Amino acid sequence: MRLATFNLLHGRSLSDGTVHADRVRSTVADLDADVLGLQEVDRAQPRSGGLDLTVLCAQALRAPAHRFAAAVVGTPGQTWRPWHADADIAHPQYGIALVSRFPVLRWQITQLPGAPIRSPVLTQDEGLLLLRDEPRVLLAAVLDTPSGVMSVGTTHLSFVPGWNVRQLRHAIRAMRALPGPRVLLGDLNMPAGPVRAFTGWRPLARAATFPSGSPRTQLDHVLADPRGRTDLGRVVQVRTPHPSVSDHRPLVVHLDR
Known part of the structure; x- marks a missing residue:
């Protein structure tokens, strides 16, 4: 079984700043993941050509099960509002997604408490900005694997x-309500040491993932709940391939489960 997490940067290439479906499809297909967690995912956004990136990634992996969970309606960095209801589906959305080659028995979406303050962020194009934090969500699935x-x-x-x-603590509590074994995939915006210290969950891979060109830190993680960790099997390979899109590297963990 191959588990992977990938911050897509809405499919944008750093080489020319554009989004092309073929680049996204090729990058995701190369991961050959059975279960893929995606972050910074666009749906119907003008900046990404109106693509449904969740569907595109599912097609690339030939994965029948997939779901997108919107965090905001509108475009981050421009005009947006928190996502509230399915009525917002007619507008551009941005969030996370989960793609699976295995059947899904149940989906669960959990809203995470958002930061109420603006914080300084160093951007590539405009330097230091005070940015309003976006709402955050956890998307989970109970999978029927072989x-x-x-x-x-x-x-x-x-x-x-x-x-x-x-x-993170809120997400761990929500995951613990689901059947084990349990794995959390994602861009947690913190390095491996604090992640393990604050959760007690075990990293299945230690590898730098950011920035993609010359990774220096691990922001992207594959974590296993120690309760039932042995049922996941042994890690036999870890990959962080250089992608043709995004400023993060994907993190792929191959288990002998």
Whole structure:
């Protein structure tokens, strides 16, 4: 079984700043993941050509099960509002997604507490900005795999120190309500040491994932709940391939489960 997490940066290439479906499709297909957690995912956004990136990634992996969970309606960095209801589906959306080659027995979406303050963020184009933090969500699925039932979740936590810890603990509590073994995939916006210290969950991979060109830190994680960890099997390979899109590297963990 291959588990992967990938912050897509809405499919944008750093080489020319554009989004092309073929680049996204090729990058995701190369991961060959059975379960893929995605962050910074666009749906019907003009900046990404109106693509449904969740569907595109599912097609690339030939995965029949997939779900997108919107965090905001509108475009981050421009005009947006928190997502509230399915009525917002007619507008551009942005959030996270989970793609699975295995059947899904149940989906669960959990709203995570958002940071109420603006925080300084160093951007590539405009320098230091005071940015309003976006709402955050946890998307989880109970999967029917050939080795039995397991639960996998994905999330993209706040860049605001302290608030991301609060969100992570909230996500762990929500995951613990689902059947084990349990795995959390995502861009947690904090390095491996604090992640393990604040959760007690075990990292299945230690590898730098950001920035993609020359990774220096691990922001992207594959975590296993120690309760039932042995049922996941042994890690036989870890990959962080250089993508043709995004400023993060995907993190792929191959288990012998």
